Amino acid sequence: MVSTGNIRYIAIGKRDDQQIIASHTSYKLDGADYPSLIEKVISASKFNERSRLTITSRDVGTIHYDTTASCAFFVVTAPSYPQRTAFRMLNELKDSFTARIGNSVADAQRNSLNSRCKPVLSSIASKYDIIENVDRLEALKTETDAIKGIMHSNIDTLIRRGENLDELDDRANSLAVDARMFHTETRRVKRTMWVRNAKLWVVLLLVLIGLVAWVSVAFAAPALWLLLQYVVIPIYDQLKSDSSSNEGMGIAQLGLALVGQLQG
Known part of the structure; x- marks a missing residue:
């Protein structure tokens, strides 16, 4: 499935040694180095002060992260992507990862869980890439915008018809x-x-x-x-x-x- 660019990069890191143990790129911007950027975030001195945070980056988009006792979960989205939907995605990612691969975190090394986590990461990326599929409010907004567009078009048409009577x-x-x-x-x-x-x-x-x-x-x-x-x-x-x-x-x-x- 071709990505729309809403979900660009997903990563899971260990909090104790600040290493990325699994990642998935679903939409690549030219010149964007997602792994290096996420490693800078996870290794920052004030990283552990906030359990969840949203960071805006002009180079790659918006970075959202959420944490557990041992792991940090990251997603890079388009700047316009709703924050609430991004954290819903991170919650689902935490639950799926903990249930399936959580026991392997202690011994994991850099990128060692990529192959095992790929099905989970790619599935969640595809699911949340189309906002209307996972965010009812956003779907209603899209539908409302479409109706507004149709109404504006109809009004313009009526005005033109009136002018041409x-x-x-x-x-x-x-x-x-x-x-x-x-x-x-x-x-x-x-x-x-x-x-x-x-x-x-x-x-x-x-x-x-x-x-x-x-x-x-x-x-x-x-x-x-x-x-x-x-x-x-x-x-x-x-x-x-x-x-x-x-x-x-x-x-x-x-x-x-x-x-x-x-x-x-």
Whole structure:
């Protein structure tokens, strides 16, 4: 798990010889020498005057420590980390360490308990690195800050909306005018297209009629010529010769005779 930088370093030291017997680094600042700094604190002449204390360091953050008769427990946190949460962590660290490894303190040397204490130290560091997971008050504060941020954002949005009401009204009116113009233009285009389609159909109908007439004439003229050439004219000549003896036959009688011949 990647550290957020709230918990940076945890260490356990012996009070009698001022040595660090176990430590764990969860977040390393550039140039920070946590072990040397903690050893300076535990070896200070006035260290035993206070059983628990918070020390602010501009180089590494904030140092909190708590003690028992034989050990001192240290944690280096971010400057903004709550003091009450840091000491809750130290209390849990003291209980876990005493229950599991407390009997080995007397014979421990510098960093000799690192491997045995690593699971405990890394677990506590991960747990307390996210403040909201272990500090209800801090979680409520975070939640309140989030709600405040949302409220401020909503208020800003409402203010901006209020400032833009006139602009939105103008846009709405403009859209209404555009809609009416679009509707009018659509109707005009529909009428124009209908007239064009009507003209096209009329032209197509005239072309079709002309084509039918041309085909009719093209095929009827030769048939009519053949009819006259090979049927009507021979019959007419025959009737005319047959009726030459009767000079009094008129045009009407000749026509009737021709029709009779065609029907016969």
